Amino acid sequence: MVGGGVIGCLSALCLLEKGFAVRLIERRRTGQEASWAGGGIVSPLYPWRYSQPVSALADWSQGFYPQLGEALAQATGIDPEVSPCGLLWLDHAEQEDALLWAAEHKKPLGPVDNAFIYQQVPHLAQGFQQALWQPQVANVRNPRLMTALRTRLLQHSNFSLLEDTPVTGLLLSSGKVQGVRAGSQTYQADSVVLAAGAWSGDWLAELGLGLPVKPVKGQMILYKTAPGWLPSMVLFDGRYAIPRRDGHVLFGSTLEHAGFDKHTTLEALESLKASAIALLPALADQQPVAQWAGLRPGSPEGVPFIGPVPGYDGLWLNTGHYRNGLVLAPASCRLLADLMSGAPAIIDPRPYAPAGRVELAV
Template identity: 60%
Template sequence: MRILMVGGGAIGLLSARLLAEAGAEVCLLDQGALGGESSWAGGGIVSPLYPWRYSPAVTALAHWSQDFYPRLAEQLLAETGIDPEVYVTGLYWLDLDDEAEALAWAVREGRPLHSVDIGAVHEAVPPLGPGFSRALHMPGVANVRNPRLTKALREALLRMPNVTLHEQCAVSGFIREGARICGVRTADGDIHADRVVVAAGAWSGELLTSLGIELPVEPVKGQMILYKCAEDFLPSMVLAKGRYAIPRKDGHILIGSTLEHAGFDKTPTEDALASLKASAVELLPALVDAEVVGHWAGLRPGSPEGIPFIGPVPGLAGLWLNCGHYRNGLVLAPASCQLLADLMLGREPIVDPAPYAPQARIALPPCQAPL
C-alpha cells in the first residue's frame, strides 16, 4: 500500500513512522520545512492545559499519549541519537475558578491531581510570585522539547527505506478519479498514492476546499516568549490565569501563550510581547530583569471542542484525515497517529474511533454526501 501524507508536523511525521513500520510505502510532503509550524512553535506540555474542561474524546487520547511518551522518547534517542527531552517536572495550577470540578475529574479518571498548601508550593518552587492563594498539583506531568521531537522523527524517517520525504512542496490540488482520491498535484509534479492522508494542521480546512469539503479547522494564532535562566531556576511547570511557564532541562523558560483569531498571520506583536512579559513577572518575579531571548508565533489548527478528525472521508475513497487537534497536537499525537494506523491497517483500534470520525462532522458537497 502506498500512502501519501500531506503535512510534516508531529502528526504527519509520527503517522508516517507508524504506517511505514507496518510495511506501507509512505511519501510525506510539506509546504515548508518538516516540523516547522505549530509543532515547532508550541510549548510541549504533555497534558491539556485544563484537562477536566475537555470532552472524554480528548481525554482518551491524552491519557494514552501521556503513558506512551517516555517510551517514544527512548526509542527515538536509541534510533537517531537525538533526545526529545521528555522532562517530568509536574505541573501546578494556581487559583483555579473550577477547582472542585478539577478534583472531581481526577477522581473519576483516576489521575493523581491533588490540592496542596500554597506554602508547600513556594517551598517546592522558590521563584514563584507571592500573589497566589490556592494550588492543585499533578506530579507526573512532563513536557517534551518539541523541536527536538520533530527533528528526531524526521531523522528516523530518513533511515527507513520505504519512506520518501519532500520539503518545500506545497499541494495545489487533489488527483481525483470519480469518487476516489488517488494523489495530489504539486509544483514539482503529480504524486499518486493508494491513500492520501491530510495532516496539514491549520491549513487542512483550506486544503480541502478544493474538493468542496467544509472542514471546520481554522488557524488560531498563539505567541510565546523565551528566557534563559540557570538550569535549576524553575523546578516545575506552573500555570495561572491561562498563562504558563515551562522549564527546559538547560534552563530555558517558555512563557505562553496568546489566543488570537488573525487568519494565517504569524507576525509577533509588541502588544503580545508586553502581555506575555507581564504574565512572566507575575508568575516568576525574578524574570523582571531577565532578557527575552525569543519571541514567536504559531498557528494552532482550531476545531470544534478541540476534537481532532481521524478517519476516512465519506464519499471520497482513499482520502483520510488526521488533523484539527487545536491546542493539543503534541499532547494527542501518539494516540491520534496510532488510531489512524489501526484504522488504515484494519487493526483493533486503541480507543473507540467514533468521536473522531469525519462522517457527520464535516460538510460534503451534495453529490458526495453518504446516503
Template identity: 50%
Template sequence: MSDFLVVGGGVIGMMTTLQLADAGHSVTLVERGQCGREASWAGGGIVSPLYPWRYSAPISRLSAWSEGRYPELALRLLEETGVDPEYRQKGLLYLRVDDERDAMAWAREVGKPLERVSGDFLYDKEPEAVPGCADALWMPTLGSIRNPRLARALHARLADMPRVTLHEHCEVQGLREQGGRIVAVETNEGELHGDQVVVCGGAWAAEVLTTVGVELPVRPVKGQMILFKAPPGLVRRVVLMDGRYVIPRADGRVLAGSTLEETGFDKSLSESARESLWTSATGIVPALADCEVEHHWAGLRPGSPDGVPFIGAVPGIDNLHVNAGHFRNGLVLAPASTRLLVDELLGREPIVDPAPYRLKGR
C-alpha cells in the first residue's frame, strides 16, 4: 500500500505526486487515459487569470503565489528530464479594456506592475497587432508556459522516481468506504490501495466522489482552440482583446482561444467555433490570416460555481481529499493549490489561509 493514492494525472495530480514524492512518501498515481492529455494539454498556458482584477481574493492569492514558482519549476524539470517546458516571461498586452480603472486599482492594491501605454509602445512590442490602437495596458511580468511540454516533463520526472507508481489507461470506477475511510479504489484493473486518497480528477472529479455519496459541484465546460503555423517573431508575446487571446510559442506557432461551452462531456469540434476563433485571432493580429490553421482541438475544464477550486479534506471520510474545480485557471493555480493541499496532508504551515477552499460550508 502506498502512503498516498492520487486519482487523476493532469497537472494538478502530477504536481501533487511530485511534491509528496519529494517529501519522501510513496505515491500511486492513477489516470484514466494518458497523464497530462486532458485539460492540462488543451489549455493555453498563460500563467495568470486572463483579467486578474475581475477575480475573487481566493483566486488572486493562489495565483500570486503560483506565478513566481513557474520559472524555478521549468528549470528544474529541464535539468532533470531534458524536456523544456518553455517558460517565457515576455509580458502581456491588453487591448480595448473597458474597466481600466478597476484594473489599475487592483494593480496598486496587490503591487503588480500594470501600466497604460501608448500606441507607439504597443506597436514597438507587437508590430503586427491590430492597427489603430491609441493605447493598451501592459503587464511586463506575465509569463506563459508550453503546457503540453510541461505535462510531458512532469510525467518523465515521475516515471523516473522510485517512490512513484504510475497506472495510466486505468479507469477509476469507484471508491470503497468502510468505517469512515476509503479502503480501496476500484478500477478496471482491480483494486488499488493508499493510506490517504487524493482526488484530482478535473472535470471527472465529481463522478469519482459520487460513488461514496459526496456531491461536488464540479462540471465539464468545453473550450475549443486553434493553432496557427506562423513564422517565428510574427507574434512575440501574449495579446488579449475582447476576452480572446493569442499566445506565441518559441517555434513561431500561435495559439488562439478560447470558447466556453456547456456541453457536458462532449469534446466534439464545431466549424462555427473554429470560425469564431479565427475571426478573433485575426482581429488581434491581422497577419495571422495568411497563416495555416494547423490544429483545432477541445478540452474540458473543471467548472465550479464561483471558479474557486475545492481543496482539502472531504468531510466525513478520514482519509479522502480533493483538489478540483479550477475552471479556467488550473495551470495558473496548480503550483499553489497543490502546495496548499500537500501542506495540509503533511501537517505543515499552509502557504495561504485554507478556509476559502474547503468543501465544508460551500
C-alpha cells in the first residue's frame, strides 16, 4: 500500500479483514496530508451536483460511518467523534434541484423557514430567510479518525508500517508489478495499491500513464468557542462552519490551483475571517487559533479511480476523491478490497475502473 492517508489506511484495514497481509509505506507520517486537513463533513457539500457514482459511494459510506467510529473507539480507545449534528444550506439558489435529488435518493432533506434557522443556530447573522436542512448529517473529527486507524492497523499481526519512506519506483517483471523500491530498499508484494492522493498523477506519470489527478489547495481556519455554541453545521455561499464536540469551530475553505504549494496565505486568512464573521458575527471578538492548508486530489467530476491499472498486472488504484475523500473512504476502500479478493462488490465497480480513464501519456 503506497500512501498513508484515510484511503490508504482504510484500504489496508479492509484488506487485513479479508485475510491479506499488508505493508503500508508513507513518504511522511501517516494521516498528515489532506486527511488531516479536511473538515470531515460526512456528505458532499452540494450532493445534488454530483453524478450517480459519487452518490453511490457517499450513500454507502454515510450508513457505515457510525459503526466504523464505534468499532475504532472500542478497539483503540480513540473516539473519532462521528457527530450527527445536521447541516443547514442557507438561502441556497439551487433549492429546487436539491429537493428533486432528495426525493430521488430518499434523503430527509427539506426546506425550513427563518424561525427554524435561528432556533437551530442562534448565533447566525440576521437576515437569512430560508434554508435546506438535513438532520443527522454527521461530521467526523478527522485527525482523531486517522490516529484511531493507525492504532488499529498496528494491532494486526499481518500489518507493517513504514513511515518517512518515499517510494521511488515499482518492481516490474514481464509486465507484472512485484513490489516497490524505496531508496536503496526493495519490498516484494503480490499486489501494489497506489493511494497517494494528490501525488498519484505524478507518480503514474513516471510509468508513462496519464492519470488526471492534480493537487487543489484548500485553506481553513479554526476558532475556539464553548461546547455547543454552534449546534449544527452551516453552509453559505461556498463557505462552511463545522462544530466539534469540544467547542472548536472549523471554517473553510479556499479552492486554489497552486500546484504542490501548501503554504498558508494572509489573503486566504482575511477572506476566511471575513466570511466567518459575516456568517457568525460573534467571531469578530476573537482571532482564529489556527490556519492550515491541504492538497486535495482533484479528478474529473470528483469520481475516484478504484481498481486495477490496465497494462500493469498487480497494480491497483484507490485515488482521486477530490473534495470527498473522508466522505467516500469507507465505500471506496471496501470496494477495493472486494475487487482484490474476488468478493461480490458492494456497489457497481464499473464507473470507477481505471480502464478507459487512465491512458498512455502523450
